[in-house]
Every structure is written in structure tokens, then in C-alpha cells.
Amino acid sequence: MRFAAPDNQRVILAERPVGPLADHHFMIEDVATTPPHDGDVVCRTWWLSIDAAARTWMQGRTYRERLEVGDVIPGAAVAEVVVSRADHVPAGTIVRCDSGWQRYATLPGSAVRPVDDAVPITRHLSVLDVTGHTAYFGLFDVGALRPGETVVVSAAAGATGSLVGQLARIAGARIIGIVGSDDKGALLVERLGFDGFVNRHASDLRSALRTACPDGADVYFDNVGGPILATMLRAMNLRGRIVCCGAASQYDKETPDPGPAGVPGLLVTKRLRMEGFIVFDYAHRFDEANAALRRWLDDGSLVAVEDIVEGLASAPGALIGLLAGSNVGKRLVRVAD
Numbered sequence: 040m041r042f043a044a045p046d047n048q049r050v051i052l053a054e055r056p057v058g059p060l061a062d063h064h065f066m067i068e069d070v071a072t073t074p075p076h077d078g079d080v081v082c083r084t085w086w087l088s089i090d091a092a093a094r095t096w097m098q099g100r101t102y103r104e105r106l107e108v109g110d111v112i113p114g115a116a117v118a119e120v121v122v123s124r125a126d127h128v129p130a131g132t133i134v135r136c137d138s139g140w141q142r143y144a145t146l147p148g149s150a151v152r153p154v155d156d157a158v159p160i161t162r163h164l165s166v167l168d169v170t171g172h173t174a175y176f177g178l179f180d181v182g183a184l185r186p187g188e189t190v191v192v193s194a195a196a197g198a199t200g201s202l203v204g205q206l207a208r209i210a211g212a213r214i215i216g217i218v219g220s221d222d223k224g225a226l227l228v229e230r231l232g233f234d235g236f237v238n239r240h241a242s243d244l245r246s247a248l249r250t251a252c253p254d255g256a257d258v259y260f261d262n263v264g265g266p267i268l269a270t271m272l273r274a275m276n277l278r279g280r281i282v283c284c285g286a287a288s289q290y291d292k293e294t295p296d297p298g299p300a301g302v303p304g305l306l307v308t309k310r311l312r313m314e315g316f317i318v319f320d321y322a323h324r325f326d327e328a329n330a331a332l333r334r335w336l337d338d339g340s341l342v343a344v345e346d347i348v349e350g351l352a353s354a355p356g357a358l359i360g361l362l363a364g365s366n367v368g369k370r371l372v373r374v375a376d
């Protein structure tokens with residue numbers, strides 16, 4: 040079969056950032072779509088996931104190889120298979136794939152997963168994928184949450200945090216969110232069932248946390264690291280658990296802050312457990328997480344908060360803004376209808 044290549048457009052890393060991410064670190068280029076070999080599919084991106092972690096991949100080796108100048112920015116997508124040379128994924132199938140920031144991605148058919156269209160398709164990025172799995176396994180496995188405990192989560196109105204708080208509420212915990220604005224805090228309490236919030240810009244964060252959590256915190260789900268982690272170490276109860284999910288407050292810094300005071304002293308005296316994790320450690324249990332998340336979406340106990348940005352060319356600005364806290368919920372770029 041002849042392949043009539045659609046024109047591709049993609050966003051690449053133009054310069055490795057040092058300090059805050061900016062527009063000039065990206066370049067948009069028009070290229071031909073890579074022709075598919077036997078077993079491949081060509082996917083047309085509809086929706087793209089914007090993740091804080093993308094900033095860390097630019098910096099150095101993490102749990103994946105470092106992104107090099109000229110590479111397409113990686114990212115998960117919901118896409119339509121427009122050309123198929125893989126028997127099990129015919130053209131027209133809607134799939135979840137790692138397309139990266141581009142209009143057309145040529146991928147092995149084995150690397151794309153058809154999605155169920157019984158839920159709005161954006162849910163396959165905002166809840167039923169990495170973000171939801173991170174919240175689910177971070178809170179229940181690493182955090183070992185028990186009913187009646189108090190959970191504090193930072194970046195609580197973000198993609199991961201807004202799910203962590205709701206899952207904690209569903210599990211019978213008391214839940215306090217740390218956010219960057221009072222408007223975000225109001226959304227947590229009024230729409231998502233949080234018990235309260237603390238604005239991270241409060242002049243005295245420690246006393247604001249003491250007011251919000253008079254009995255201390257049993258689980259702290261840390262999305263941001265930095266000074267908030269240092270403050271939370273003091274708010275933890277005996278045998279509390281700190282779930283180290285990420286350090287969004289540090290990603291745009293030329294020189295990251297030193298580790299928090301209180302490590303190891305407070306870990307010892309309070310018998311705290313502080314544990315990092317990478318969601319892909321739980322890949323063998325993603326079906327379990329999706330079944331639970333899907334059930335809570337269907338019965339209305341879990342609300343997906345999605346923050347939509349229009350057009351592939353807006354993707355760099357969408358990530359730059361997310362790192363500064365401009366998003367509410369899961370940030371997604373609509374690349375095509």
C-alpha cells in the first residue's frame with residue numbers, strides 16, 4: 040500500500056533550559072510524517088497530556104533517558120489511527136499512545152492501546168492513566184492510608200493532587216490541600232469535598248497548617264518538595280508517612296534547594312517513613328487502579344478536573360504556565376477535533 044504522508048508538525052527541544060523554562064527553549068517545525076513499516080500505525084493526535092515531569096526529563100537522566108536538543112517533547116496522547124499496518128489496530132481506532140508533542144506519530148501497533156469510548160475520551164489522560172495511577176498507588180500503597188487519618192497534599196488543585204484528595208476522601212480520611220491561591224482552595228472545598236486548604240503564599244505557612252490540621256498529619260503526599268516539605272515534616276504525627284511523588288517547586292530552579300532541615304532528626308524522633316516511588320513500578324497493577332477509578336467516576340464520587348488549552352503551538356506555554364501554577368486540574372492540549 041502506498042503511504043500518502045500527511046504533513047506533520049512537532050515541538051522539539053531547541054535549547055536545554057537552565058533555570059526557568061521559557062518559549063525560546065522550544066521550536067515548532069514542519070516535517071514529513073515518518074512512513075509506517077509492517078506492524079506500525081500512524082496516529083493523529085487529538086489530545087495531549089501536559090505533565091510537570093516533562094521539565095525534569097530536559098534536565099538530566101531520571102527514570103528515563105535525558106531529552107536531547109532536537110528531540111520531540113515526550114507526552115501521552117489520545118489519538119486516532121489514520122493509517123494501519125498492524126492487523127489488530129485498524130484505521131479509525133481511538134488509542135492511547137505516547138505520541139509526543141506532534142500532530143502525527145508513527146508507532147509500533149503494539150505500543151498503542153485502544154480506549155473505551157464509554158467515558159469522555161479526555162478521561163483516558165486525566166484519570167485513567169499515569170495521573171490517576173500515581174494518585175492511587177502513591178496514596179494507598181506508599182502512603183498506606185487508613186480511614187480516619189488526616190492527609191495533606193501539595194499542588195492539591197493540580198492534576199495529581201486533585202485526585203489524591205478525592206481518593207483520600209473516598210477512603211474516609213480528612214483531607215487538607217496546599218494550593219497557590221484562595222480560588223483554587225475554594226474549588227477543592229466546594230467541588231471536590233476537601234475539608235480545608237492552606238494557601239502556600241501564607242505569611243506563616245507553619246501556623247496556617249497548624250490551624251488547618253490541629254491534630255497534625257498522618258500522610259503527607261508531597262508533589263512539590265522544597266520549603267513546603269520542610270514545613271510538613273514538623274506537622275507530621277508519630278509514625279506518619281511522607282509520600283515523595285515529585286518536587287515541582289524545584290524543577291525550574293538553576294540550583295535546587297538543599298534537602299530539608301529535620302532529615303533525619305524528625306524522621307527518627309517521630310518514627311516517620313519517607314518513601315519515593317515511580318508510578319511505572321506498579322504497571323502490573325494498572326488494571327486494578329483503572330477498575331477502581333472508573334467505578335468512582337461512574338458513581339460520581341470522583342470528579343475529573345480538566346484544564347483545556349487550544350492548539351499544538353500552545354503546548355510550550357501550557358507547560359511553562361503549569362510549572363508556575365496557572366493550571367487547575369489536569370492540563371490537556373486539544374491538538375485536533
Ligand SMILES: NC(=O)c1ccc[n+]([C@@H]2O[C@H](COP(=O)([O-])OP(=O)(O)OC[C@H]3O[C@@H](n4cnc5c(N)ncnc54)[C@H](OP(=O)(O)O)[C@@H]3O)[C@@H](O)[C@H]2O)c1
Nearest residue numbers: 090091194197198199218219262285286287288317318364
Ligand atoms: N512519582 C511519579 O511516578 C510521578 C508521576 C506523575 C507525576 N509526578 C509528580 O507529581 C507532581 C505533580 O505533577 P502534575 O503533572 O500533576 O502537575 P500539576 O500538579 O498539575 O502542576 C504542578 C503544580 O505545582 C504547583 N507548584 C508550582 N510551583 C510551585 C512551588 N514553587 N511551590 C509549591 N507548588 C508549586 C502548582 O500549583 P499551586 O500553584 O496551586 O501550588 C502547579 O499547579 C510533580 O512533582 C510530578 O513530577 C510523579
